[in-house]
Amino acid sequence: MVNLNGTLVPNNEATVAINNRGLNYGDAVFETMRYSGGKIYFWEDHYFRLMASMRMLRMEIPMNFTMEFLEDEILRTVTTAEEKDATFRIKLLVWRKSGGKYTPETNDVAYSISCENLDTPFYVLTDANCEIELFKDHFITTSLLSTLKTNNRLINILGSIYAAENEFENCLLLNENKQVVEALNGNIFLISGNAIKTPPLADGCLNGILRKQLIAIIKLMPEFSIEEKSISPFELQKADEIFITNAIQGIVPVTKYRKKEYVNTTAKVLLPKLNLKARLS
Template identity: 60%
Template sequence: MINFNGELYRDHDTIFNQDNRGFLYGDALFETIRVVNGHIYFLEDHYFRLMSSMRILRMEIPMNFTMEFFEDEIKRTTLANENAQAHRIRFSVFRNNGGLYTPKTNDTSYLVSAKKLETPFYVLDGLPYEVELFKDFFVNKDMLSNLKTNNKVLPVVAGIYAKENDYANCLLLNLEKSVVEAINGNLFLVSGNTIKTPPLKDGCLDGIIRKKLISILKDDEHLNVVEESISPFELQKADEIFITNTISGIIPVTKYRKKEFNYEIAKKLVGRLNAIARLVV
């Protein structure tokens, strides 16, 4: 089910034309959101990240684009997506048609799409999950890399590389050869009682689950969380590696090169993540 500027369409309906700026220039932002039984996980975080990103890209924010409007449009779309308990929502915002690199207007449109999810909770499936470094192209260390924009050519090419070489995922590097993130989420390394994740200044996505886990870990007297650059040499020395994103929650890495990992800390954290996701209403 698709919601385009408040009108509902089926998945196969034609909505855009060849002048769409999201298609022509990647002039678009999106939020990927988990919704379960009408409850939008981390609603405020998604809304305020989208508003902040629109301001950074100098998009005009309509007066009616309140958090209540954001919430209502998501719920309208999920209600129209029949026979689904859990949904994956993509809420996209793009500048309206017109202009070449320089747009004729900063006015925006939005599109909400809903897909069924198989499980209403974050779970660890325990399946083998091998990763490798992707070294053909690099993430820039700037604020644009922190945003969830439609400019995703690097992860797309990395995804093709992973598929061609039978990896579950790839880890991306910045120009200083620090490990920044995975194709589809933020990165965490566990060494003893210290959990490390790359800082935003290294170019990683300003992820919602990243933010939530940092908050959880800061309140844990047995674990120490730090935001520091990660060298590729640290990967094989870690006790655990896991990836986070809004849809999957926590994805444990089970193998990197010759090193195999357990996921005891990830098991503990996924329960706590489920707890706060259900509490935040």
Template identity: 55%
Template sequence: MINLNGTVISPNEVSLSNENRAFKYGDGVFETIKVQNNKVVFFEDHYFRLMASMRMLRMKIPMTFTLEFLQEEILKTVNAITSDSRTFRARLTVYRKDGGLYLPKTNEVDYLIDVAPIDVKSKEVYTVDLFKDFYNYSGLLSTVKTTNRMLNTIASVFADENDLDNCILLNENKGVVEVTNGNIFVVKGNVIKTPALTEGCIKGVIRKKIIEIIGKNPDYTLEETSISPFEIQKADEVFITNAIVGVQSVTNYRKKKFSQEITQKLQNSLRVLSITGV
């Protein structure tokens, strides 16, 4: 089902004009959110990231856009679906209203919530490799989830053509940034590294939660830093994070095979956190 500015309709009823700015210019931001057992998982983190993104892109935030309002709109859309599933993917997209060329006619926004039932499972064998055709340029704008995801799309096509589950994106300095659909962590001994935001990675909600979990465990040291592809080859474990799967172990990178001991512990800790919130 689709929620377009508060009205829940079926997908075939959606009508967007040829002046839609998300379509014409990628002039929008979005949040992909997991809804489980009628609970919008980690929604406070999604909400504050959305507000920060809208401010960065100079969009006018409506007075009605409170955390409670948007959460209710998501659940309203979920509850309009006839399904036995307890788990749903919700995508909340906010985009500037129609009109204008590069310069918009207004900074006011519309919103669309797209919800579908899902079956979430981590893959037992998960193979990745580098995507080197184009770069994900470092800088704060790259940390925002805009509706312009061309690099991620091309890299996903590359992965499919090469029988990979995912691709690692690099920045202009040949540093590791993220994967096509999430953040990446590299484990060596008791040190867990993830690319710093200044490398150009998305400011992921699950990335934030995993960093919090690691920070509370004295057995591990976390580093937000630059990571070279060489470090992936030498790692003990590699895992990726996103809002839907949570934590996914990477098992294969070229000829390298990784263990999953620490990754599985973090998976369990995240699962508890998503249920209890503490």
């Protein structure tokens, strides 16, 4: 089932108007979340990121868009699924209501909530190959808009097509200063010895929920140091380990970049701590 503005409808009957502003102008923001064991992982962080994104895009936040209301709507949608106790990927999409061209007639919003099954009830590391390459056809701009989860994802789409055509599992995106910003579907972390780096938000990377959680976890581990610092492409082949993070998959170790192959030692140490924090969130 899909929740359209509070009304539950079957997936094959869920439709939006042809003049939908998310469809026509990318005038929409979204959150993708993991649901398992009766709870939404890191729900509070997702909620406040959504509210901040809506404010930045000058959307009118409805009075009833409280954390409790949206959580109840998500849970109500999940409980209509055939496998109520399954693990789900939840997508909460909010768009500005129809009307106008580039200048909207209203800042009021509509929303949808959809879900799809996931295979595992918690984050796991897979043994699958994850060979990456740089995507250099287009660049992310170093602006606050780049840190938001909006419907403007053409660079990610084109990068994903490039990866598929060249048999890479993922690509890394660069900003206009030729600094490594993020992967196609998540933030990146580089490990050299006990030093861990991830690009700063000022470089244009997504303000990722898992990024935030892992930074907090690593800061409590005296055996590691963590810094948010710009990453040059030349650093990739010098690193001992690289991994990608997102709210659905958790930690995805990179196995190869060009001639360099990587270990996943640090990822194995961090994963149980991340799963514990997710369950307690």
